[in-house]
Amino acid sequence: MKYGALVFLSAFLALAASWGGLILAPQIQVGRGQQETNAVNSAELYPQARPGLARQGLSVYRANGCADCHTQQVRQTGSQCDVVLVDAGTNAEALAEALMKANVGISKASAAGLAVGLPKPILRRVPANLAKSTVSAIQSVGAKGKVEIVALGPDIARSWGPRRNVAADYLFDDPVLLGSQRIGPDLANVGLRLPDPTWHLRHLYEPRSEVKGSLMPPYRFLFERRKTGPHPSSEALQLSGKLAPPAGWEIVPRPEALALVAYLRSLRSDTPLFEAPMSSSAPAQTNAPAR
Amino acid sequence: MNSDPVQDILTAGDSREPQSRSIAVPIWLIVLMVLLLYWGAVYFDQNGGWFSAKVYSPYRSLQEVESFQFRAGAGDVFELGRMVYNKPTCVACHQASGQGNPGQFPPLAASEWVNEPEPGRMIRLVLNGLQGPITVKGQSFNNSMVAWNMLSDQEIAAVITYVRQNKEWGNNAPAVTPAQVKSVREKIVKAHPAPFNPDELMKISPAE
DSSP states (O other), rough: OTTHHHHHHHHHHHHHHHIIIIOOOOOOOOOOOOOOOBTSOOOBBBBBOOHHHHHHHHHHHHTTTTTGGGGOOOOSSSSEEEEEEEOOOOOOOHHHHHHHHSSOOOOOOHGGGSSSSSSSSEEEEEEEHHHHHHHHHHHHHTEEEEEEEEEEEEHHHTTTTTOOGGGGTTTTOOOOOOOOOOOOOOOTTHHHHOOHHHHHHHHHHOHHHHHTTTOOOOOOGGEEEEEEEEEEEEEEEEOGGGGGGTEEEEEEHHHHHHHHHHHHOOOOOOOOOOOSSOOTSSOOOOOOOOO | OOOOOOHHHSSSSOSOOOOOOOOOHHHHHHHHHHHHHHHHHHHHHSSSSGGTTTTTTTSSSSHHHTTTTTOTTOOOOHHHHHHHHTTTHHHHHHOOTSBBBTTBBOOTTTTTTTTTTHHHHHHHHHOOOOOEEEEEEEEEEEEEEEOTTTTOHHHHHHHHHHHHHGGGGOOOOEEEEEEEEHHHHHHHHHHHSSOOOHHHHSSSSSTO
């Protein structure tokens, strides 16, 4: 082999380049992510580790291949701002003048009606810088305004989440179960959308009883069908119609089902972060399970 | 004699091993590659965020992410105070609700110490901390408070204003200006570097 060294070196460089790009660079970029006090306008650390049962639920989620049909990443195509006038102050004329000077397309005639029906949005879907300058113009005349950030994108429109997901959201996921196919809906904020544990249990037992036309297979092996003893279980499913077990029997979730539901309820990423700004009018939240 | 066809081919003509020759890369290909490289670099510069861990699409640069941060503006002292309070500074002991911790840390909500018309005592105890028994809303506490003199005059004025004017906590006392904090700081920086004792504070006229 005349060019052995050259072939070896090229193969090494090719592999080293992809290792550097796919492993080393992301590691340098976000690998040292730590729990930071970066929830905007709050003293909360973000993210919070999951409680034990939810952590076990992650392995149930993984073992049952939930990630084959569900993603856990909300995407966003853009961000814009609304400016809301909270308090018109005492000098309506000065406010109208300041707004006209800020050049936000408010005429003197329409400015007269500004103080009616507060708080109300006076600018919709504008870039951040214009929103910022408008609010400081409003504040300069003693009135109060605030900015609401509007996240845009199909995922947001489906109400799968209030903002996009970022690396910090997955700090305590091991492994990170992003998923790649959306046969079912995205679950990044399912704990926020559906906080009711009994809903989740019924849905796991028979998805179509809760969501008409659902494609999801029933996970009945996560439940135990047993004779109602002298002390009926408080966790037994409340089923009606065809699904209801015969008298004297009850359907009780196994520990796996309870862990999975605890995990699902812990899935929420609605904390405003520096890297994922969202409207701070929503209270700062952690991804701890809804109480 | 029959000739061996393979041998014929091998011996026919040139017996040297075939060699690859080098052909010059056409100049247009080099130009195209340089142009692509240039376009790629410009595209990365505009959209890549320079590999910052704080920049995710749809944001293109750190400046753009920063433009979406609507924290307390310079004009809003109350909001700045809320930020300082939750930095975390005060919130660690006095809680986000201002209720403190019974038996350990006194409440700020509706506290007679907070709602004094003149802020002199409150500025002092925030600047230098507090040490010794204190009675707040009829309950006695004996603990020590950290000195917060590392905060700027503006921050201390804002956080005291936030506490004193927090209507949700039932407080309604006049605001504090950075100038007031500055004058108190100058007065006590040499004369009283240690944490104050509540009894000492009571002897000081709150207007000073």
